[in-house]
Amino acid sequence: MPVVLVDCNNFYASCERVFVPRLRDKPVAVLSNNDGCIIARSDEVKALNIPMGAPYFKHRETLDAVGAHIFSANFELYGDLSRRVMHTLETFCNQMEVYSIDEAFLHVPAQSDLTQLGEAIHQRVARWTGIPVRVGIGATKTLAKAASELAKKTKKRTFVLDERNRTALAQVKVEDVWGIGRRWGARLRRNHITTALHLCGLSDQQARRYMNVIGLRTVYELRGTPCFPLEAQPPTRKSVVHSRSFGEAVSDPATMREVLTTFVSRAAMKLRRDKLAAHMLHVFLLTGHRHKPDARQDAATIHLSQATNYTPWLLQAANAGLHKAWRPNSSYTKAGVLCYGLVPESPTQGHLFFPTDPRHAALMHTLDTINRKAGHDAVVFAAARPQKKPPAWATRCTLRSPRYTTRWEELPTAYA
DNA sequence: TCTGGGGTCCTAGGACCC
DNA sequence: TCTGGGGTCCTAGGACCC
Incomplete structure (x- = not known):
C-alpha cells in the first residue's frame, strides 16, 4: 500500500496569505516567538538566500529593501487552518497520521494513477482552505518524504517514487533524507556518502557504525522495507x-x-x-x-x-x-x-x-x-495577574496578524 | 543590542539491588 | 594476594523532527 505524504508549502506564510490575497506573490516571512528567528519564508524570501531559523535582526535590512511583509507568529490562526487542511485530507483515505502542523501521512488503496490522486488532493485542499500543498508518494514514509523533496526540487506538485525511477534518489542530498540531520549528514559526507542513493547502498554494519539503530531503520526504509508504521492514533505524550x-x-x-x-x-x-x-x-x-x-x-x-x-x-x-x-x-x-x-x-x-x-x-x-x-x-x-499589562517580560509579538478564524472580535472584514 | 518552542528516542555511565 | 554476574532505574547528553 503506497504511503502518501501531503506537505503544506511554506505553511505559516501561506496562512498569512489566505486572508490577505494581495500578498500572494510578495515576499512574506513569519517570526518565532519574541520575534527572534525567521521560521517561515515564502518562495520570494527563500530566493534571497535567507535560511530557515536565521535570526531576524541579521536579515532585517535585506527584507526591508525588498518590501517584505513580516509577521509575528500567530499560532492560533495556523493551528485552526491546519485542522481544516487535515479534515480535507481525511476525505481521501481511511487511515491518516497527522505528523505535524503542516504534514500528514495517508494510506491509500493501490491505484493505477497516483499522480492524478496527488493532483486531486492539491486541488481540493486549495479550494477548501486556500493552502497550497505538495504530494510525495512512495512505498515507505521515508520514501514518501524523499518524493516530496523531489517534488520541491523539480517544481512539481506531485512526485511518485517507485521501482522505475528509484535512481532519482541520487538527486536527494544525504542530509535532506528524513531522519538524517546536520551531524550525521556531515559524518556521512566525510565518508563519501552524499546522496540518498549512496545511503541505500550501505551495508547494515556501515549504517550502524556511522549512526545508531534509528539511522539503520532509515536505510531499510529507503530500500523499501517499512520500519516506521503509520500511527493513526497519536501516542500518549510523555x-x-x-x-x-x-x-x-x-x-x-x-x-x-x-x-x-x-x-x-x-x-x-x-x-x-x-x-x-x-x-x-x-x-x-x-x-x-x-x-x-x-x-x-x-x-x-x-x-x-x-x-x-x-x-x-x-x-x-x-x-x-x-x-x-x-x-x-x-x-x-x-x-x-x-x-x-x-x-x-x-x-x-x-x-x-x-x-x-x-x-x-x-x-x-x-x-x-x-x-x-x-x-x-x-x-x-x-x-x-501582572502589575502592568502587558508585563515587561511578555514575549514580543508586535507584528501579529488578526486571529481571523478563532476570535469573534478579529473576524476579517469584507468590502463590496 | 537583537538568535523560538515543543517534542521523541538512543546511549553511556552511575547507583543500587540480589 | 585473591574480589562475579546479572539486572533495573535514573540521568545527562546528543541526535533527530517540525
Missing part, C-alpha cells in the same frame, strides 16, 4: 512543556512567580485537555543568551505526592521549585516548566492523606471552558 524567552529579563523572584503561574496554568490546561496527570514538575530558569558562553541554567524538580493536573497543586510545586532553583543576583532571560511522569488522569491512585476533592475537577473544567471560549487570559489565578 511530557508537557511550556517555556518562553522574555521580552525583558526578569531579576526578582516575585516577578518570576508571576511568570511561572502563567506557565503552569497553560501546562496544566494542556494536561487536562489530554486527560493526563503529572507526577513531577521541573522548573528551569535560564540566564544569558543561548548562543553566548556565559549562559547558565538553574533548575529544580519537584516530585508530587500524587499525580495531578489540578492547577493550584502544580502551582504549589512550581513555587517550591522556584525557591530551590532561584539564585540571587541573577537576571533570567527565559524560563519554563516541564511536567512529566504522566499517567491517565483517571482512575488516579488515591492518596491516603490527600483525598481528592471532586469539586477540584469541576472547577478546572469550568475554568477551561471559559478560557477556551473567551481567550486564555479570561480567567487567571491571582498570582498571575
